[in-house]
Amino acid sequence: MLLGVIADDFTGAGDIANTLAKGLPPQGGLAVTQYLGVPTRPAAPEVEAGVISLKTRSIPAADAVAQSLAALAWLREQGCRQIVFKYCSTFDSTPEGNIGPVGEALADAFGASGVIACPAFPTVGRSVHQGHLFVHDRLLSESGMQNHPLTPMTDPDIRRWLRRQTRDAVGLVASPTVRAGAAAVRQALAACAARGETLVICDAATDADLVTLGEAAAEALLVTGGSGIAIGLPANFITRGQAKGVATAFAGVDGPEAILAGSCSGATRGQIAIHAAAHPAMALDVDAVMAGKIGVGDLAEFIAAHRGQAPLIYSSDDPAEVAALQKRYGREAVAGRLEALFADTARALIAGGVRRLVVAGGETSGAVAQALGLEALEIGPEIDPGVPILAAPDGRVALALKSGNFGAPDFFAKALAALAGK
Numbered sequence: 144m145l146l147g148v149i150a151d152d153f154t155g156a157g158d159i160a161n162t163l164a165k166g167l168p169p170q171g172g173l174a175v176t177q178y179l180g181v182p183t184r185p186a187a188p189e190v191e192a193g194v195i196s197l198k199t200r201s202i203p204a205a206d207a208v209a210q211s212l213a214a215l216a217w218l219r220e221q222g223c224r225q226i227v228f229k230y231c232s233t234f235d236s237t238p239e240g241n242i243g244p245v246g247e248a249l250a251d252a253f254g255a256s257g258v259i260a261c262p263a264f265p266t267v268g269r270s271v272h273q274g275h276l277f278v279h280d281r282l283l284s285e286s287g288m289q290n291h292p293l294t295p296m297t298d299p300d301i302r303r304w305l306r307r308q309t310r311d312a313v314g315l316v317a318s319p320t321v322r323a324g325a326a327a328v329r330q331a332l333a334a335c336a337a338r339g340e341t342l343v344i345c346d347a348a349t350d351a352d353l354v355t356l357g358e359a360a361a362e363a364l365l366v367t368g369g370s371g372i373a374i375g376l377p378a379n380f381i382t383r384g385q386a387k388g389v390a391t392a393f394a395g396v397d398g399p400e401a402i403l404a405g406s407c408s409g410a411t412r413g414q415i416a417i418h419a420a421a422h423p424a425m426a427l428d429v430d431a432v433m434a435g436k437i438g439v440g441d442l443a444e445f446i447a448a449h450r451g452q453a454p455l456i457y458s459s460d461d462p463a464e465v466a467a468l469q470k471r472y473g474r475e476a477v478a479g480r481l482e483a484l485f486a487d488t489a490r491a492l493i494a495g496g497v498r499r500l501v502v503a504g505g506e507t508s509g510a511v512a513q514a515l516g517l518e519a520l521e522i523g524p525e526i527d528p529g530v531p532i533l534a535a536p537d538g539r540v541a542l543a544l545k546s547g548n549f550g551a552p553d554f555f556a557k558a559l560a561a562l563a564g565k
């Protein structure tokens with residue numbers, strides 16, 4: 144294994160696995176496997192990039208650090224020459240972490256400083272200008288992310304936001320330097336390192352900027368960022384003759400289907416509205432869930448009753464209703480209960496014969512993927528930017544795990560068709 148990724152959530156892991164598998168024309172990408180948690184066995188010899196999916200975005204910082212270091216240890220045992228710490232393109236974190244604590248702990252493990260930190264993902268509108276993160280033409284803090292149920296993002300100055308989480312000062316490599324090319328970036332990162340800046344926010348507004356950052360990072364032991372930071376990395380290994388450059392393949396999986404949505408993002412709620420207008424959809428009554436009046440049996444029954452019609456179950460609600468529920472029950476309690484319900488339901492559905500499963504939301508997908516106990520997934524073609532098809536190695540089940548903000552308006556129907564190989 145050449146390249147190892149430590150991802151702080153499951154959909155984010157799929158996102159960067161997709162980027163690494165695609166690579167850039169004409170070279171192509173790497174042979175990628177996504178692992179669910181730290182694997183207990185060595186990687187298969189053909190794997191060139193291994194992406195370890197953790198669920199560390201919203202847990203206490205010390206736990207996130209411990210899990211990330213365990214992932215690092217396994218990836219080093221597999222011989223990785225470079226590690227990427229993948230977090231969200233909207234920099235999802237709290238003032239306590241976990242981007243800062245995990246980033247610095249990984250840097251310490253390598254004795255590294257002047258480490259790139261870049262969440263930019265221009266294909267889906269995330270760009271960094273003078274250290275400020277934008278979602279399309281809105282500052283992060285006015286993009287809807289200020290209402291996120293777990294990690295409300297209220298400061299678009301991600302250098303300042305990250306500094307609240309870190310031990311050391313945070314650097315900035317702004318776009319004039321990035322536009323000056325890889326050598327200028329390397330020089331600026333070295334200057335940051337000399338000033339004691341462990342993590343360095345790097346501007347990027349286009350894929351070309353990310354390719355430059357990737358080129359600048361060719362020899363770096365550690366890189367951190369959103370999936371965009373990986374755009375240029377496969378080429379480094381392929382041009383050096385260390386990796387072959389492969390195209391992804393997927394034959395399709397047919398059979399019963401289900402869609403589960405726990406994401407409350409604007410994008411997911413829009414996708415739910417479009418899907419529910421033409422397909423069976425069950426809106427969860429969260430008060431009834433919290434009271435134990437609705438359980439796995441009810442959800443599994445709904446899916447079974449609508450087999451073949453692309454049935455959807457969702458807990459997603461608008462920010463005001465989410466805030467009211469959180470006030471009533473506590474943020475962690477309601478999130479935990481819903482995630483457990485979706486996870487147990489997914490396990491029951493797969494046991495009952497469902498073979499195509501679409502899940503919306505990173506935390507929700509993490510809970511579901513853990514419950515399914517799949518250790519490794521192969522990366523198939525991209526459904527929409529940032530969302531690949533994921534296939535169980537035995538070819539029995541195919542999954543689409545969608546980050547909250549990703550996907551076209553008709554994503555759910557599109558994903559089920561893609562999982563069937565259509």
Ligand SMILES: Nc1ncnc2c1ncn2[C@@H]1O[C@H](COP(=O)(O)OP(=O)(O)OP(=O)(O)O)[C@@H](O)[C@H]1O
Binds near residue numbers: 458464478504507547
């Ligand atoms: N109606 C609701 N009220 C309160 N919390 C909810 C509700 N529905 C879902 N949740 C919780 O909100 C969280 C949503 O996070 P999740 O990561 O699944 O989606 P997301 O944040 O939109 O996606 P991503 O992390 O990929 O951007 C989950 O913990 C989920 O259980």
Ligand SMILES: O=C(O)[C@@H](O)C(=O)CO
Binds near residue numbers: 152156158264505
């Ligand atoms: O970077 C992103 O936006 C996604 O991969 C993600 O991590 C959302 O959970």
